[in-house]
Amino acid sequence: MTAVGAVDTGDQARAAATGAGPGAGAGALQRAMRDPLRLIVGAALLAFVAFGLPALLDSFWLQIVTSVVIYSIVTLGLGLLIGRAGMVSLCQFLQLAMGAWVALRLDYATALPFPLLVLLAGLVTGVTGALIGLPALRLSGLYLALVTLMAAGAITVILRIAQFPNGGGGFFGNSAAGGASSRLPRPAIAHGDTAYFRYCVVVAALMFALAVWHVRGRPGRAWAAIRQSQITAVAAGVNTTFYRLWAFALASFMAGVAGGLLAAASGGVNINQFPVQNSILLFAVVLMGGVYRIGGAVVAALLLRLLPALLDEWGVSTELLTILFGIGILQVLLTAPGGLVEQVPKDLANLGRGLRRLVVPGDRAAGSGAGTGTGSATSEEPA
Amino acid sequence: MIEVEDLTVRFGGVVPIDDMTVTLSGGTCGLIGPNGAGKTTFFDVLSGFVRPAAGAVRAFGEDLLAIAPFRRARWGLRRTFQTEQVIADLSVYENVLLVHENTGAERATRRRDVLDAVAFVGLSDVADHRAGTLGVAQRRLVEVARAVVGKPRLVLLDEPAAGLPDDETERLGQLIRRIPEEIAAPVVLVDHDMSLVSACCATTAVLDFGKLIAAGTTAEVLRDEHVIRAYLGTEEDV
Numbered sequence: 001m002t003a004v005g006a007v008d009t010g011d012q013a014r015a016a017a018t019g020a021g022p023g024a025g026a027g028a029l030q031r032a033m034r035d036p037l038r039l040i041v042g043a044a045l046l047a048f049v050a051f052g053l054p055a056l057l058d059s060f061w062l063q064i065v066t067s068v069v070i071y072s073i074v075t076l077g078l079g080l081l082i083g084r085a086g087m088v089s090l091c092q093f094l095q096l097a098m099g100a101w102v103a104l105r106l107d108y109a110t111a112l113p114f115p116l117l118v119l120l121a122g123l124v125t126g127v128t129g130a131l132i133g134l135p136a137l138r139l140s141g142l143y144l145a146l147v148t149l150m151a152a153g154a155i156t157v158i159l160r161i162a163q164f165p166n167g168g169g170g171f172f173g174n175s176a177a178g179g180a181s182s183r184l185p186r187p188a189i190a191h192g193d194t195a196y197f198r199y200c201v202v203v204a205a206l207m208f209a210l211a212v213w214h215v216r217g218r219p220g221r222a223w224a225a226i227r228q229s230q231i232t233a234v235a236a237g238v239n240t241t242f243y244r245l246w247a248f249a250l251a252s253f254m255a256g257v258a259g260g261l262l263a264a265a266s267g268g269v270n271i272n273q274f275p276v277q278n279s280i281l282l283f284a285v286v287l288m289g290g291v292y293r294i295g296g297a298v299v300a301a302l303l304l305r306l307l308p309a310l311l312d313e314w315g316v317s318t319e320l321l322t323i324l325f326g327i328g329i330l331q332v333l334l335t336a337p338g339g340l341v342e343q344v345p346k347d348l349a350n351l352g353r354g355l356r357r358l359v360v361p362g363d364r365a366a367g368s369g370a371g372t373g374t375g376s377a378t379s380e381e382p383a
Numbered sequence: 384m385i386e387v388e389d390l391t392v393r394f395g396g397v398v399p400i401d402d403m404t405v406t407l408s409g410g411t412c413g414l415i416g417p418n419g420a421g422k423t424t425f426f427d428v429l430s431g432f433v434r435p436a437a438g439a440v441r442a443f444g445e446d447l448l449a450i451a452p453f454r455r456a457r458w459g460l461r462r463t464f465q466t467e468q469v470i471a472d473l474s475v476y477e478n479v480l481l482v483h484e485n486t487g488a489e490r491a492t493r494r495r496d497v498l499d500a501v502a503f504v505g506l507s508d509v510a511d512h513r514a515g516t517l518g519v520a521q522r523r524l525v526e527v528a529r530a531v532v533g534k535p536r537l538v539l540l541d542e543p544a545a546g547l548p549d550d551e552t553e554r555l556g557q558l559i560r561r562i563p564e565e566i567a568a569p570v571v572l573v574d575h576d577m578s579l580v581s582a583c584c585a586t587t588a589v590l591d592f593g594k595l596i597a598a599g600t601t602a603e604v605l606r607d608e609h610v611i612r613a614y615l616g617t618e619e620d621v
Contacts, residue, residue, distance in 0.1 A: 218484055222485065225470050235461075
């Protein structure tokens, strides 16, 4: 994991350096130069995660990182909804369950191939997401959160009535002999745990590409306008109803796809995996990870899936997480609205600068010569 | 050509626009009046943010009020806001592109049209800057660029010079005068700056407490004693 952090920081530092560049033309040039660099760094990272990482992990940790990858798709969708479109949903965790359910039911009822099952799970969940998003056309903030939380409760009730995920044949078949949990059969090319992990990485990469495409394209601009103000967006001709619902549908589509993948992960799925309060936990980690950068989704998924496993490993009670996340949210809201994905690289860069000053005497002289205010990296912030 | 007929807007007991009938002809038309006269409310009616209690608005023969608010931009209506509303997170180029791509304008010439609009207001140098980093004057120009992109049919400018120093206001005035000529769209200009209005507008209408008190050529209107009274008050009022 340290390797991941280090590579990220390098990229961030470069981004910060070019951002401070003087001229507009130079800025555009540097941005154009940076993009392929980013792509290369991203591709290298992806290759390491897909091929290097599984070799380093035993089967338990492989299972954990697989679920990190799957959940990063959910946090990605919710991050887009919060950070780009400026709306909240506390229903995304149950949308994940919904996706798993749809994928399983379709598998009981049809002989569709795995990729199609996952895609259909995403599409069906996307449609329900748009329906749940309807109140967002009238409500915002706390009230919208409340309504979506109730929708999450409603999905739980429906899944319990349908005895999720237990099923016999057909769309609504029910088998008394069925166990408490079900697992979707994996595709032929990804039977083993390592192969399935790679499969999930590829799907997640596609989802991240979809997110980037949205953010940089027409929907991203429309969302930026809506976020700024409803009337500005309308005056610019933006169909605000469509783009708000589209944001909900996209976030839910991603949750649904993740649900389909989760249904085929080790251990399968059962109803107890999806308590309603986890929606709030999901919301918390997404805020902490950072909603203004796509990479925040990965941080959020690590917080949600890897951190509890690590605490367990170290013998620390996972109950502590609720408190930790509470403090984390407070810190994000008060001092770092960009979340950990923006803050950590900044802190590391500051730390690096501080260390360099300590190690290289010339730098230290230059630093102290510039004035007392620049004595340490942290004291520059309020100035 | 906008024909407004018996337009009335009510907010509870307040009547910001009271039975207004006016015809705004081509070129640049001024709309002036003291604070609270109903100028911005009138723009909000045209934009669809306020639903009038009575009356009709026809623009080029079409019933403007029957069009859904977000489709009015597609129809060709553009406006700027009294408190500027550039989208801070987007670049200047993207701010203008947003309007172009959401108003059904020709896709093939999109990039050129947007760059032309940015050049029209003289912001080509900062086209890829985030709009949030610009100063007040440049933000106002971004709004004007958004208002002229993609073949507008009617441009509403709501106090575009508010908060600008005199020299910037003068330059903005020159720009506004070019809109009817080069973009071929009539402009309705609301402003308190009489020198800007008389520099830009051939005709002017005056609102006071929601009522139209004068309309005609700008020079005549500014000499009208009702108008002077509305703006400066009379000795009895004081």
